[in-house]
Amino acid sequence: MKQSQLFGKTTYEVPKDETSINARLLIRGGFVDKLMAGVYTYLPLGKRVLTKIENIIREEMDAIGGQEILMPALQNKKDWQTTGRWDVDVMMKVKTFFDKEYGLGWTHEEVVTPLAKKYIRSYKDFPFSVYQIQTKFRSEKRAKSGVLRGREFSMKDLYSFHVGEEDLNKFYDLAKEAYFKIFDRVGIKNKTYLTFASGGDFSKYSHEFQTLSSAGEDTIYICDKCKVAVNKEIIDEVKNRCPECGNENLEEDKAIETGNIFKLKTKFTEAFNFKFLDKKGEENLVLMGCYGIGPSRLMGTIVELLNDENGIIWPESIAPYQVHLVSLGNDDNVIAEAEKIYDSLQKEKIEVLYDDRNESAGVKFKDSDLIGIPLRIVVSKKTIEKRSIEIKKRDADGFELIGIDKIMNLEF
Secondary structure, three states, X not given: OEHHHOOOOOOXXXXXXXOOHHHHHHHHOOOEEEEEOOEEEEOHHHHHHHHHHHHHHHHHHHHOOEEEOOOOXXXXXXXHHHHOOOOOOOOEEEEOOOOOEEEEOOOOHHHHHHHHHHHOOEHHHOOXXXXXXXXXXXXXXXXEOHHHEOOEEEEEEEEEXXXXXXXXXXXXXXXXXXXXXXXXHOOOHHHEEEEEEEOOOOOOEEEEEEEEOOOOOEEEEEEOOOOEEEEHHHOOOOOOOOOOOOOOOOEEEEEEEEEEXXXXXXXXXXXXXXXXXXXXXXXXXXXXXXXXXXXXXXXXXXHHHOEEOOEEOOOOOOOOOOEEEEEOOOOHHHHXXXXXXXXXXXXXXXXXXXXXXXXXXHHHHHHHHHHOOOEEEEEOHHHHHOOEEEEXXXXXXXXXXXXXXXXXXXXX
């Protein structure tokens, strides 16, 4: 992609009410545009990052047997009344001109449970799991912190269905492992803790995945021995001890909730009378689990953690492009060489953003740091005279000169 043609530009002006690091850097870098509080347009750079995050999530959900579907965002009032959740404060509602009301989905248990009931009846059909990556809507009273807390956002929600507790527990553990694989692949596993949280109506505990950050709204207490944590909301319940080893020396810290998993058990299957026939031909209620992770929230968390005074530092796995090719000056030979490198990289299926703009070196380098692509290649009159190019990693201080003919030997 040629940067002169890129829709969405870098800027050094951000809305006055945007104080979070993720919002300021994503807006300045041309990744998102703010439409209103809690609602953002993902521009081409931002959409590329978001799609890569979503695809990593897809791969890990597929690996544990999840099948991808796409459920409606516009939902039936009747189904929400069935579970008693129509009047929860986060529900956004719309009314048609003939006074019929619908809900905008903030979660999808009320859709997926009757959906599964239509197709599944026998014990032979279990276990199974389905997931989606869907836009969610929540009536947040205080939409803030950029893409970390929005009124419209992307969410991956997976739902599993089981004939017994043992099978539910087995899948639940698989989901835990899959989530840590996701966090590892996007570069934040070392800051993320499996965190005990309230199980609500479902079970004694649920689990959150909390990523340490000063931008976090949650307070957690970390057990260094077990490498797990406890949410402040239930710390009294566990008597200020680690639920796994009993350690009382827990370390307090701030964190962002980047995922959660629940054993729903029969809460929703009972509401919708979703039963299966066992081997004896007897009817039993189906057990459920749900597993959420927000790609857009994950994107914001990564920016909060991986940045410096100059801009974003994207992990290679989710960077909008692998290479930022920068040409300096208006010399015809420099432009010709840069174009040749650009074409060669594209032919090798290497994702490259080519800064071909008529801007100064200072502006180009400043923008390159802000955008945060992992590898920068610089072509200038000085480097051409030496038949070389300058390469610099975004997270490194210095640069290296290498021969032009060795570009394809680089690890991208």
